[in-house]
Amino acid sequence: MQENPKLQELKQEYSKCEKCPELCKSRTQVVFGSGDESADALFIGEAAGATEDEKGIPFCGASGQILQELLQSIGFTRDEVFITNTVLCRPDKNRNPKTDEIKNCSERLNKTIEYMNPKVIVTIGNFATKAVLGPEAKAGITKIRGQIFEKTIQNKIVQIIPIIHPANLLYNGRNPKIFEQMKLDFKAIQKATNTNRKNPQASLIDF
Numbered sequence: 221m222q223e224n225p226k227l228q229e230l231k232q233e234y235s236k237c238e239k240c241p242e243l244c245k246s247r248t249q250v251v252f253g254s255g256d257e258s259a260d261a262l263f264i265g266e267a268a269g270a271t272e273d274e275k276g277i278p279f280c281g282a283s284g285q286i287l288q289e290l291l292q293s294i295g296f297t298r299d300e301v302f303i304t305n306t307v308l309c310r311p312d313k314n315r316n317p318k319t320d321e322i323k324n325c326s327e328r329l330n331k332t333i334e335y336m337n338p339k340v341i342v343t344i345g346n347f348a349t350k351a352v353l354g355p356e357a358k359a360g361i362t363k364i365r366g367q368i369f370e371k372t373i374q375n376k377i378v379q380i381i382p383i384i385h386p387a388n389l390l391y392n393g394r395n396p397k398i399f400e401q402m403k404l405d406f407k408a409i410q411k412a413t414n415t416n417r418k419n420p421q422a423s424l425i426d427f
Contacts, residue, residue, distance in 0.1 A: 221299050224257035226335040230328065234308060239324040243309035248273045253304035253332070260339040260413050261301040263287075264329070264348040266385065267317045273310035278303045279386075286386035286399075287344075293403045294410040304332055306348045322351055333373060340412040341378060345385035352380055361385075366405035368412060379412040381405070 231252045238244055251268040254277045263279075271281035279287050288298055307317040307325045329351065333341065343349040349364070350357045356369060361382055369380040383405045389398050 221256045222258040224335055227257045227332065230331055230335065234328050237308070237328075240309065240321045242318075243307070243311060243321060246312035247309040249276050250308050251276055251278055251305065251310070252308060253302055254278060255298055255302040256300055257302055257336065259300060259302045259336070261296075261342060261409065262333065262336055262338040262340070263301055263303040263342045263344060264352065265303065265305040265344045266347040267305050267307040267321075268310040269314050270310065278305050282390055283386040286389055286402075290386070290402055290406050294406050302336060302338075304329070306351045317347060322347065326351065333378075337374060337376065338378065339414075340409060341380045342409055343380060343382045345383075345387075349382040353382070357382070366408050368408055381408050381412060383409075 234252065235250050237250060247268070251272050265278055268278060269281055269283075272278050272284075278284075287303075291298060291301065306329060307321050308328070309321075311317055311321070341352060343352050346357070346361045349361055353369060353371075357364065361384055364382050365384050367382065369382075370377050371380055372378070384402060386402070389395065389402065392398055
């Protein structure tokens with residue numbers, strides 16, 4: 221994994237952020253992100269959960285295990301992508317992030333995208349998708365999942381791929397059909413990053 225000096229400075233800058241009073245009370249720490257800071261693929265989730273807040277790593281709980289399996293299905297490991305969230309701190313009782321909280325964290329998110337300059341951005345769930353795509357996400361995540369959108373960032377066309385949040389699989393009793401659909405969405409990610417990896421057979425994790 222490679223470190224990005226600008227991203228490290230940004231991490232330091234936001235390590236003691238106090239823009240959101242409620243989140244300052246509910247968080248243990250600011251969960252900035254993890255993975256390869258020079259990766260071609262940037263994954264953006266919604267907000268830190270309880271496990272993430274405790275360990276300081278995004279997607280390290282049950283949803284993270286599913287994400288890891290999906291990455292493996294296209295020949296990736298977590299260390300080969302960078303994962304962050306739309307909102308870095310844990311909302312109380314794992315509630316949805318509020319509009320003002322997303323806005324307060326938007327400058328940091330935009331700088332993360334700018335400093336990484338990825339080939340593809342994968343938005344995980346509705347909140348991340350709306351934060352990155354704006355009006356183009358109006359149809360909702362279930363309608364636009366797996367589609368490839370293009371956005372010009374720093375005079376470069378970046379592909380943006382919305383996917384359903386892995387937690388959706390947990391809410392639906394780990395339905396194998398949903399898992400297979402999610403794997404198909406990840407094929408679009410593989411195509412966008414121009415990878416020619418051998419794809420190991422991914423299977424639904426037994427929690």
